[in-house]
Amino acid sequence: MERRIASIDEVAASGGTVISADDEAIVEIIKKAVDGGVSASFYVPRGVADTVMAWYWTPERIEALKVEVVPSDELKRIETDLGLKDVIHFANRTPCENCGHVYGAYEFVAQGIRAHGREAVEAVLELKEAVLIRVNPSEVSICPNCNGRITKGGLKLEERIVGGTEVPHYYGGTGSYAGCCSGGRRNL
Ligand SMILES: [Zn+2]
Numbered sequence: 001m002e003r004r005i006a007s008i009d010e011v012a013a014s015g016g017t018v019i020s021a022d023d024e025a026i027v028e029i030i031k032k033a034v035d036g037g038v039s040a041s042f043y044v045p046r047g048v049a050d051t052v053m054a055w056y057w058t059p060e061r062i063e064a065l066k067v068e069v070v071p072s073d074e075l076k077r078i079e080t081d082l083g084l085k086d087v088i089h090f091a092n093r094t095p096c097e098n099c100g101h102v103y104g105a106y107e108f109v110a111q112g113i114r115a116h117g118r119e120a121v122e123a124v125l126e127l128k129e130a131v132l133i134r135v136n137p138s139e140v141s142i143c144p145n146c147n148g149r150i151t152k153g154g155l156k157l158e159e160r161i162v163g164g165t166e167v168p169h170y171y172g173g174t175g176s177y178a179g180c181c182s183g184g185r186r187n188l
Pocket of ligand 1 (some may be wrong): 096144
């Protein structure tokens with residue numbers, strides 16, 4: 001218990017918050033964050049992550065968000081080019097409205113490494129007990145080919161897209177990276 005309190009102090013020292021509640025309450029808090037459009041990251045025990053994922057990824061939602069299993073050749077490219085093994089299981093694939101390049105699992109992982117650094121990504125993947133759930137992530141998917149935002153309903157004017165709504169990247173990982181849940185105003 002003393003060690004537990006001491007580690008909470010460490011988290012607080014770096015500006016973090018620790019919430020303590022039973023699993024059922026934590027699941028409710030995460031659901032409310034998803035539905036309310038709140039951006040937050042939750043590090044939870046596996047059982048909580050499983051419950052949230054089962055609630056979020058209904059067959060209807062999988063179909064509506066066009067989430068697909070990441071093909072094995074793409075997983076191989078992620079491993080060979082980006083050095084990350086078994087990092088992502090399913091994701092949506094969105095063609096860039098500007099250049100047609102498809103933004104999928106590979107592009108997402110590459111952007112994650114660019115944005116957060118390899119060490120941060122690897123640190124999450126090395127978690128043994130905690131599982132990371134990202135709710136309503138605020139970052140925008142950027143096409144690596146033309147640097148445009150990944151949108152739908154935008155208008156192509158000369159070499160760029162004007163307007164349109166940003167398409168969130170939906171994905172599910174493995175082990176310590178459960179993926180994201182976007183809901184509320186950002187959903188569909
Ligand atoms: Zn593009």
